[in-house]
Amino acid sequence: MRVKIGLLGLGTVGTGTAQILLDPWGRNPILKDIEIKRVGVRSPSKSRQVQVSPEVITTDLEQIVIDPEIDIVVELLGGLEPARSLILQAIAHKKHIVTANKAVIARYGDEIYEAANQAGVYVLLEAAVGGGIPIIKPLKQSLGANRIKSIVGIVNGTTNYILTQMTAAGADFGEVLAEAQKLGYAEADPTADVDGWDAADKIAILASIGFAGRVKREDIYCEGIRQISAADITYADKLGFVIKLLAIAEGSKGDDSETLQVRVHPTLVAKDHPLASINGVYNAILVTGEPLGQVMFFGPGAGAGPTASAVVSDIMNIVGILKSSGGQPQGLDPLLSVTHQHYCSLTAVEDLKTRFYARFLCQDVPGVIGHLGTCFGRHNVSLESVVQIGYQDQLAEIVVVTHEVREGNFRQALGEIEQSEAISSIPSVLRVL
Amino acid sequence: MRVKIGLLGLGTVGTGTAQILLDPWGRNPILKDIEIKRVGVRSPSKSRQVQVSPEVITTDLEQIVIDPEIDIVVELLGGLEPARSLILQAIAHKKHIVTANKAVIARYGDEIYEAANQAGVYVLLEAAVGGGIPIIKPLKQSLGANRIKSIVGIVNGTTNYILTQMTAAGADFGEVLAEAQKLGYAEADPTADVDGWDAADKIAILASIGFAGRVKREDIYCEGIRQISAADITYADKLGFVIKLLAIAEGSKGDDSETLQVRVHPTLVAKDHPLASINGVYNAILVTGEPLGQVMFFGPGAGAGPTASAVVSDIMNIVGILKSSGGQPQGLDPLLSVTHQHYCSLTAVEDLKTRFYARFLCQDVPGVIGHLGTCFGRHNVSLESVVQIGYQDQLAEIVVVTHEVREGNFRQALGEIEQSEAISSIPSVLRVL
Structure with missing residues (x-):
């Protein structure tokens, strides 16, 4: 049985994804059963780092999401639109979805999951948080036996790079940002990273999965790192701390209520804390649960290869399910789908x-x-x-x-x-x- | 749909597992669909830290593995026999298996997987390596898109505790071992831990999954920590290293061959390496793959709660599959089952x-x-x-x-x-x- 996928986008991550799929040797043999049926791009004539046969490429993205032969639509466009509409349209046509798009899931996850559950398809998004680090699936499956108490992560590589450089060089924010932009670690418009919005998207997703409730993205308290000075880093160091931009979700469960605090802000972290030594563009996510205690997942939080690794793992997951059910799964696996419908009550930052x-x-x-x-x-x-x-x-x-x-x-x-x-x-x- | 499980063993991990299953509030709701049908113990009258109704308890373990009402047999006896025979008998009766038994899988995995594949049942063993750390499932599923290059782990908490204490206190092996035995971190007969056998069982399992081939446990080179002296730790420190007992599997893939080196030995690790700062009874596993780069999984490598968390996550995984297929999965998911039949060719330590x-x-x-x-x-x-x-x-x-x-x-x-x-x-x- 061969499974056919349609790829929306052939940028950095799309190229990395196609490279893995077209070169399965030495990887999990299930990859040999996957065929790239269609690739949607904006500029078909652009030269690319991957050899996709020209007849597969199209600029008509809608044609991909309604193609009856395609089983899985892999959305790697980024941004809110047309990503959201194409995902919804693909779901309406009974395609499973794999996406790396944290922004669209953090904002429209409710709508997307609801549609997916009705259509009986999966929406997997391992690549949306922590790049190549397996965190979404472990949180859904491996840690599900636990009462999750907190999720604390360094989930934005750009700001972690900037803070690491500021700490190492004693330099101020502006200089290091300029250098990071030169090196390609920060974008020309760095707002989404340095103001914490990207981290907020990611912790919204992690909190929603870990605490099994919907989280309103706009209710997340969010503070970036622009105001951090070399002086603060020096004083923090003297007091035994490093400064990290942390994304934090903490739950407290009463007998009949459950409140959640979700926030992103620069934080003083004691030097012997596991997150204190996560430097450069690396990401790490620390999950605390009962009876587990603490586990930490560490790795490259961005980049073509790591992110593509996560995208392909999601594709493989769906292919595995399709193969084991003869192409016709009777229902959704409750551990892989997202079915909660209530909204978590978020505590105000004053409290x-x-x-x-x-x-x-x-x-x-x-x-x-x-x-x-x-x-x-x-x-x-x-x-x-x-x-x-x-x-x-x-x-x-x-x-x-x-x-x-x-x-x-x-x-x-x-x-x-x-x-x-x-x-x-x-x-x-x-x-x- | 309720899924019925039979628990073999109610020791530390068995008790932790029953505690989670009997107290599902605040955990994944799928736990509410799991029923402990039978618990097999040696001494039914022993007082225990968990309230299992007396009519569920039996000393007749065979009765459990052939019970037609039981869907999943959870083997938490440890040791080679009767664990191996009971697992095989349960498989013959079409039960899915969840086990924490690294020794039995490292030695009889081939026989067990072969029987399981024929019977169309799963054998899951997240708890066998790294206690509560999700590593088996991530390695099977999330990292499968990669060409795995190496797996390097601190996978034995007892020896890591001993080495950490020797480093902190400048003490010799004998003293620290005696102290660890007093604290319950080392067993009265510490051989399996301090001579590296337990770590060798675990790396055999990880290597077999990561490199998709069978690994002969007896071919693994294995050296323990008895000969490590305070002097070596001091000199290593001066040279910029700490000493850790590492379990290592490294593959090298040629065009038509693939060789694997699997070994356990004390190792000098540079102080800025991610594994250097893993101290005490904690475990960590570092996986390197292409295109991923390096990811590390860190957490509690033993203990009732963490190990039970991993056992229950495996149970949940099977319950999720059973629920999504109306109780009758048509086939095995290739990403969750273990189907490779060839033996990896292991390089001799001389090479x-x-x-x-x-x-x-x-x-x-x-x-x-x-x-x-x-x-x-x-x-x-x-x-x-x-x-x-x-x-x-x-x-x-x-x-x-x-x-x-x-x-x-x-x-x-x-x-x-x-x-x-x-x-x-x-x-x-x-x-x-």
Whole structure:
């Protein structure tokens, strides 16, 4: 039995995918039963790194998603449209879907899964999070026996590269970003990466699977790394931390309720924490569950080869199911499909309980530290340390680390502190893992 | 549709498994469709940490594996017999098998898989390697698009705990082993762990899956950690390494041949290597493939909860397949079953190409280093460094690190060096990753 696929897009990941499929030697033998029936591209005459026979290539993407001979549509266009419409149209024509498109799933996952469940087809998306790292399938299948407590990940390679370089070179954000753009690790418009949106898309997907509920993408608290300075990295280092952009989903289950906190922000991570040593463009995802404890998945979070590896693993998964059912699966495997329909109730960031790091520039007058302590105390914010760390432009630089406090209280205290004459500015406020 | 399971064994892992199955709240809802039909134990009156209704418990294990109502037999007895016979009998009665038994699969996997494929049932064993870490299923499914190049793992928690403690405390093997036995991290008879046999069972299983061929367990080169001294750990540290017991499978594919090297031995690992920071009872497995690059899986390698998490994930996997096929799968999913029948050709350890670390105790006479260099050179062993590191009992202590050399040549050189009068002894020879 041969399974026919239609490929939408022949960019970096599409090319990597076709390269694996056209060169199955030494890989899982199931690949030999897969045929690329059609490849949809924008510019058919463009020269490419892979030899796809010209008669397979078309610019008519719709023709692919309705082709009765195609079993699996592999969407590698990226972006919201026409990806969303083509996926929905393919589902309506009973095609299984494999996609690497985190943006479309994070925003339209509900609509897409609902359509897929009605049509009895799979929508697999291993490549959407963590590039080549197997995380979606392990989370669905291997960790499903657990009560998931948290998912904490470094899921954006660009920002991890920038923070790693800033740490290694003591350089500021702007310089390192420019260098990363030169090297191709950051895009010309780096917004989606450096402002945390890409990481938010990914944690929306992971949270939805791990906590078995829908997550509204727009409710995710999201803070990027533009404001991180070389000074903060140095002070964090002195305190025993590195700064990482973390995507975090934490659940707390009461007897009849379940609340979820989903957020993306730069975070101080203790140097002996497993995520602290994940450097460069690598990604890692740490999952905590009961009774499992902690497992971590580490690997290349982007790139043609790793992402194509994940795309092809999803194709293989569907081919395996088709082969074992003579091409006609009677129903969907509940561990591979996504059937939850309720929305997780997300806690507002004000109710987050976390430790904070904050840096203040103050007039160098007696009593400033006492004043800070009093303000924080008034709002129930308990301090772990207050250290005057140096001088800058004749202002005293003071770094505060709190115990675990409610974010709302901390913000109120900050608001009050900002008003005081002795405080010139608050250049940075960061959470501590 | 409810799926009925029979549990063989209610020890640590059996109890953990029953605890998850009897308390499904907050876990994957598929668990609610699983019923523990029978539990086979040796002493039914023993008090246990889990409430299984007494009428479910039996001492007649055979009755379980032939029970027509049971769909899945979960073998958690450990050891070779009666585990092997009961598994084969269960397969003959068309039961799917879930097992945590690395010893039985490493030795009798061929017989068991052959029977299972004929009967059309699955044999899943996620818990057999890496405890709660998802590695078997990712290797079968998620990484299958790759040409696997190597699998390198810290897969035995006991020895990793011992080496970590030796490194932290500067203590010798004997002391730390005694302490580990007191803490329950090592067994009264620690042979299977400290001599590397358990790690060899596990790498046999991983190699067989990753390289899609049978691996003869008895052909695996296996060296334990008994001979590691505090001195070696100190010298390794000075040279920038930590010592880890690694299980390694490395393939090299020629145009018409494929050879595999599978081995377990203590190894010097560079401190910035991802495996160097895996400490205590944790396990980690690093897989290198093309086009993926490297991914690492890290987590708790043993313990009731983690191992039970893996056992239950396998049960869930089969339940998912049964549910999606109305209880009657038409065939086996080729990605989940093990169908290869050829044996991998294993390279002899003499043909291994690796770097070496060796420590010599020599008479403190001029020309000793020159003599060492000449002997090694005669056998084509190129040296990276030769350092006289100190004195011990009036003998000079010399540490040699080689470039990558053929093990056979290195051993011949060592044999010649041992004969020289100037060399008193060679207390340790270790490979370098």
